[in-house]
Amino acid sequence: MAARLCLGLLAALLGGSAWAEETPWLAQVHEKVDPIWGGSFLLDCDRHLPPGHALHDKSIVAVLRLTLSDEGLLLSSVVEKSSGHPEWDASAMEVAKAASPYPAAPREVWSDDGQVRLLWAFPRDRTQGGAPAAKLDLVELPLA
Numbered sequence: 001m002a003a004r005l006c007l008g009l010l011a012a013l014l015g016g017s018a019w020a021e022e023t024p025w026l027a028q029v030h031e032k033v034d035p036i037w038g039g040s041f042l043l044d045c046d047r048h049l050p051p052g053h054a055l056h057d058k059s060i061v062a063v064l065r066l067t068l069s070d071e072g073l074l075l076s077s078v079v080e081k082s083s084g085h086p087e088w089d090a091s092a093m094e095v096a097k098a099a100s101p102y103p104a105a106p107r108e109v110w111s112d113d114g115q116v117r118l119l120w121a122f123p124r125d126r127t128q129g130g131a132p133a134a135k136l137d138l139v140e141l142p143l144a
Contacts, residue, residue, distance in 0.1 A: 074100035092122035111139035
C-alpha cells in the first residue's frame with residue numbers, strides 16, 4: 001500500500017501516469033537501468049556511506065529527461081529535477097549513460113522527429129522509481 005502511494009506521488013511529480021501498463025517497452029528500459037542503479041549504485045551507497053550520511057535519505061530523487069534514438073541510443077540526458085545533491089544527480093547521469101543502448105523503441109513511443117523522450121526517476125528508495133513512475137514526452141511537429 002505504501003509503495004503504491006509513493007509511486008502515485010512520484011507519478012504526480014512527473015506529471016505522468018502508470019505508463020508501464022500501456023507501454024511494456026518501459027519495463028525493458030527498467031531492466032537496463034535497474035541492475036546498474038539499484039543493483040550496483042544503491043548497494044554501494046549502503047555498503048560504503050557512514051550511517052547518517054545525507055545520501056541515505058529515502059526521499060532523495062533525481063529526475064532526468066532522456067532523449068533516445070528510435071534504436072535506443074542515448075542522445076542526451078538532462079537533470080529535469082535535481083535531488084539537491086550534485087553527486088546524486090551526477091551518478092544518475094552516469095547510470096543513464098552506462099545503460100545505453102536501451103531497447104529499440106516501438107513506433108508508438110516515437111515523437112514526430114523519430115526520437116524518444118522520457119522522464120526517468122532515480123530515487124534513493126528503489127520502490128519509487130522504474131517504469132511505473134516514468135513519463136513519455138511525445139513531441140508532435142506542426143503540420144506544414
